[in-house]
Amino acid sequence: MDQNRTSSRLHILLRHLDGCLARAIIAHPTSRTGSPASFQPQQFQYTRENNVLSLEQRKFYEENGFLVIKNLVSDADIQRFRNESERICREDVKPFGLSVMRDVTIPKSEYVPSEKVVSKIQDFQEDEELFRYCTLPEIMKYVECFTGPNIMAMHTMLINKPPDSGKKTSHHPLHQDLHYFPFRPSNSIVCAWTAMEHTDRNNGCLVVLPGTHKGPLKPHDYPQWEGGVNIMFHGIQDYDKNNARVHLVMEKGDTIFFHPLLIHGSGRNKSQGFRKTISCHFADANCHYIDLKGTNQENVGKKMEELFCKIYGLKNASLKDMWTFRGRVVKGKRINL
Ligand SMILES: CCCCCCCCCC(=O)SCCNC(=O)CCNC(=O)[C@H](O)C(C)(C)COP(=O)(O)OP(=O)(O)OC[C@H]1O[C@@H](n2cnc3c(N)ncnc32)[C@H](O)[C@@H]1OP(=O)(O)O
Ligand SMILES: Nc1ncnc2c1ncn2[C@@H]1O[C@H](COP(=O)(O)OP(=O)(O)OP(=O)(O)O)[C@@H](O)[C@H]1O
Ligand SMILES: O=C(O)CCC(=O)C(=O)O
Ligand SMILES: [Fe+2]
């Protein structure tokens, strides 16, 4: 790992936590790039003009809130992510800031570092090998259609969805990722999620409710599941049961880009393998932090703040500190986030 960068990021974190840094962030309205409205008669609000998406692809995302690009990431790159994730699971390396989650059904007493007990690697922004994913030109090219040219990688995850133990805890309840994010506007945020192997209903593929990105951020809470629920796996209680549920069958390297309001989740992993996915949430660096007080995100914000303080042994870190620490610029310049 780059020692200079790590120490300078630690410095940034400490500066923030010290309260020395000015906390006022001015909310800039998102600037739309591209050609004048007369050139593009269609009204697009979820995508930007940059000659990457075809008209058909743009219309699809506007209408559905997601877009799948087949075979976008190479086998060679995926192999590298796989190798590095195995090193992390074995604790051969412990990248700064990274956390590892085990499934709620695995007691701590049975925890021995291995790929078999890790359900998720989170916040790999300081692991140069995994973070390469967020800087791949083929990923960034598409991301820019949603964020514009100043791009921040805000949240990174490598999901290692374990075979279900029989308690159904491998379900990921239906949710909107925006629930976890204290920044806006939502249309300037996008998730890239790449299948690291074939995924279908048998190993718990991604499930989406098309078009739900047009609705509001719904209240989330822990689902009432008998077998237990993983920490922070909040779900939406009152989604429209009539909304089509689409199971996305994907091959290794296929990548979905989706809107943070799109309702999605994943089913049980009924296979014997660990279903692997690498993902990142990107945002326009012009996005601004919002105050969660009085919103339906107030509780989750507090919980995340507490978790962050616990993990780093801090007393007064704010949610903004946490996201400032996580975020890393991948293109253009760092602005508000
Ligand atoms: C966050 C932004 C997300 C935005 C995008 C959408 C995300 C979608 C939903 C998510 O995945 S949210 C992210 C979930 N990740 C986290 O919340 C933070 C990363 N996780 C961690 O850092 C660790 O897994 C954690 C701090 C939760 C526990 O690590 P430890 O090494 O401290 O585990 P340990 O075995 O010592 O257990 C400490 C406590 O955590 C509990 N625990 C551990 N793993 C758990 C689990 N999987 N589910 C529920 N509880 C769990 C464990 O039972 C125990 O409870 P008690 O303190 O009451 O004894
Ligand atoms: N009855 C339900 N109530 C709420 N959410 C559900 C329900 N059934 C499934 N889901 C959610 O829908 C998504 C996809 O699950 P789905 O049931 O379609 O997958 P599955 O592969 O059929 O799994 P299983 O066979 O375990 O039901 C997940 O996010 C899951 O949590
Ligand atoms: O890959 C999955 O199972 C979905 C994970 C997900 O939606 C999330 O972590 O936010
Ligand atoms: Fe999600």
Ligand SMILES: [Mg+2]
């Ligand atoms: Mg089902």
